[in-house]
Amino acid sequence: xxxxxxxxSKQAQMxxxxxxxxxxxxxxxxxxxxxxxxxxxxxxxxxxxxxxxxPLLNRFLREGLLQYEWQESKSGPPRKYYALTEAxxxxxxxxxxxxxxxxxxxxxxx
Amino acid sequence: xxKEVINITIGGLVFAIExxxxxxxxxxxxxxxxxxxxxxxxxxxxxDIESGIAEKFKAKKRSLTKAVTLGDVETVxxxxxxxxxxxxxxxxxxxxxxxxEAHTGIKSxxxxxxxxxxxxxxxxGVGSGVAHYFGVDPVIVRVIxxxxxxxxxxxxxxxxxxxxxxxxxxxxxxxxxxxxKPTNLGNIKNYIEEKIKTVPTKTxxxxxxxxxxxVFGLFVGFLQQVWPIARKILGAFLxxxxxxxxxxxxxxxxxxxxxxxxxxxxxxxAEILDQLNVSQNEIQVMALSVYACVILPxxxxxxxxxxxxxxxxxxxxxxxxxxxxxxxxxxSFTVVKVAEYVPxxxxxxxxxxxxxxxxxxxxxxxxxxxEDLWDVGLELE
Numbered sequence: 001x002x003x004x005x006x007x008x009s010k011q012a013q014m015x016x017x018x019x020x021x022x023x024x025x026x027x028x029x030x031x032x033x034x035x036x037x038x039x040x041x042x043x044x045x046x047x048x049x050x051x052x053x054x055p056l057l058n059r060f061l062r063e064g065l066l067q068y069e070w071q072e073s074k075s076g077p078p079r080k081y082y083a084l085t086e087a088x089x090x091x092x093x094x095x096x097x098x099x100x101x102x103x104x105x106x107x108x109x110x
Numbered sequence: 111x112x113k114e115v116i117n118i119t120i121g122g123l124v125f126a127i128e129x130x131x132x133x134x135x136x137x138x139x140x141x142x143x144x145x146x147x148x149x150x151x152x153x154x155x156x157x158d159i160e161s162g163i164a165e166k167f168k169a170k171k172r173s174l175t176k177a178v179t180l181g182d183v184e185t186v187x188x189x190x191x192x193x194x195x196x197x198x199x200x201x202x203x204x205x206x207x208x209x210x211e212a213h214t215g216i217k218s219x220x221x222x223x224x225x226x227x228x229x230x231x232x233x234x235g236v237g238s239g240v241a242h243y244f245g246v247d248p249v250i251v252r253v254i255x256x257x258x259x260x261x262x263x264x265x266x267x268x269x270x271x272x273x274x275x276x277x278x279x280x281x282x283x284x285x286x287x288x289x290x291k292p293t294n295l296g297n298i299k300n301y302i303e304e305k306i307k308t309v310p311t312k313t314x315x316x317x318x319x320x321x322x323x324x325v326f327g328l329f330v331g332f333l334q335q336v337w338p339i340a341r342k343i344l345g346a347f348l349x350x351x352x353x354x355x356x357x358x359x360x361x362x363x364x365x366x367x368x369x370x371x372x373x374x375x376x377x378x379x380a381e382i383l384d385q386l387n388v389s390q391n392e393i394q395v396m397a398l399s400v401y402a403c404v405i406l407p408x409x410x411x412x413x414x415x416x417x418x419x420x421x422x423x424x425x426x427x428x429x430x431x432x433x434x435x436x437x438x439x440x441x442s443f444t445v446v447k448v449a450e451y452v453p454x455x456x457x458x459x460x461x462x463x464x465x466x467x468x469x470x471x472x473x474x475x476x477x478x479x480x481e482d483l484w485d486v487g488l489e490l491e
Contacts, residue, residue: 051196054155054158054196
């Protein structure tokens with residue numbers, strides 16, 4: 001049981017580490033609505049707890065990686081739609097490079 | 111079993127909710143709010159989370175007529191997670207950094223350093239290292255190096271120098287630092303905006319007093335932010351100028367050294383040199399000495415350029431010492447030699463002029479008149 005705990009904690013750590021990159025990817029490739037991002041992350045099995053997303057989005061906002069605009073929705077109050085800023089796109093590109101070199105490094109170790 | 115229901119608005123939507131569910135939800139949201147209280151954007155995050163929760167209720171077709179149950183709230187809480195799990199590690203690290211920044215006033219580990227990247231190397235990893243440093247594709251840097259090889263061999267020269275002076279990234283920390291956060295104009299903008307935001311609101315009098323301090327702080331901050339870029343531009347300029355100097359000086363030196371210098375002499379100087387009757391050997395020694403006088407400062411400027419461009423101290427004490435000593439020796443040798451030649455040259459010039467004056471039909475006169483506008487005879491009158 002303890003072993004399983006230790007494994008899952010390592011897996012959780014890895015997912016957490018990738019979360020920021022995954023969120024930026026999702027916003028680049030899909031609509032930047034929180035529920036959509038959550039759905040994409042769940043599909044990719046990358047999310048530990050949903051609550052992590054909101055402070056993360058807010059931090060990216062303050063770091064100037066993201067910007068948002070309010071858009072009317074048919075069923076309910078306006079929604080926040082996030083989009084990558086120029087700095088966000090640049091950061092995502094950097095992270096893509098990092099990810100590629102990580103994959104390369106890991107396949108060397110394997 | 112009969113349940114008491116109340117109406118709430120959350121995330122801009124109205125729901126009916128069972129009282130027990132309401133108690134639980136309220137408690138949860140209070141925890142969330144307390145957690146983000148220290149966060150400057152805490153309210154916004156809490157509002158975002160509330161919108162998210164409302165979205166979930168709506169997805170379950172809850173409304174004013176179909177009340178949110180305790181089970182719904184529990185599901186939402188499991189999906190969203192425990193409040194203490196909300197923060198990602200990066201945020202914690204960022205907080206730590208801001209704390210140390212507040213203490214020291216120094217931004218930690220932001221600048222890139224130049225390392226050779228042996229992982230992606232073709233030769234010595236200089237190309238990929240420089241590419242990481244400037245955040246461009248290594249292929250571009252390699253092509254530039256190759257093009258520069260045809261520019262007086264400068265590319266090869268620069269490559270070899272960088273190979274020697276730039277260390278290879280060995281540890282993973284160095285590898286990261288080689289690809290670290292670049293300094294760009296966006297950073298400056300963010301920095302200034304942050305500075306402006308952090309100025310607390312005060313009375314008009316306090317504001318007026320604080321204004322010069324703020325302006326000065328912004329100015330210093332701006333310089334701090336601009337310097338990395340200004341440094342690179344200045345460094346690149348120095349590199350360009352000095353490599354041009356090295357190229358030109360070396361070309362002239364080679365020409366003189368190999369005795370192929372007639373093309374750059376006017377007839378008068380050629381005639382004087384001819385009359386002086388100095389040996390090729392003597393000319394070579396003189397050329398070498400003059401070359402050393404001019405090339406060493408050019409190399410020095412080149413090294414300064416590298417230091418500025420790549421934030422790396424390449425001019426060590428002993429290197430500077432050797433350069434300075436060799437330069438001083440060459441300079442004094444040149445001065446002594448020139449002092450030796452001056453009377454000889456003036457003597458020769460005098461002889462030529464006298465010969466022409468006494469014999470206007472002398473071959474020098476004819477030759478010079480025929481070949482060039484320079485007219486010794488006229489000049490004398």
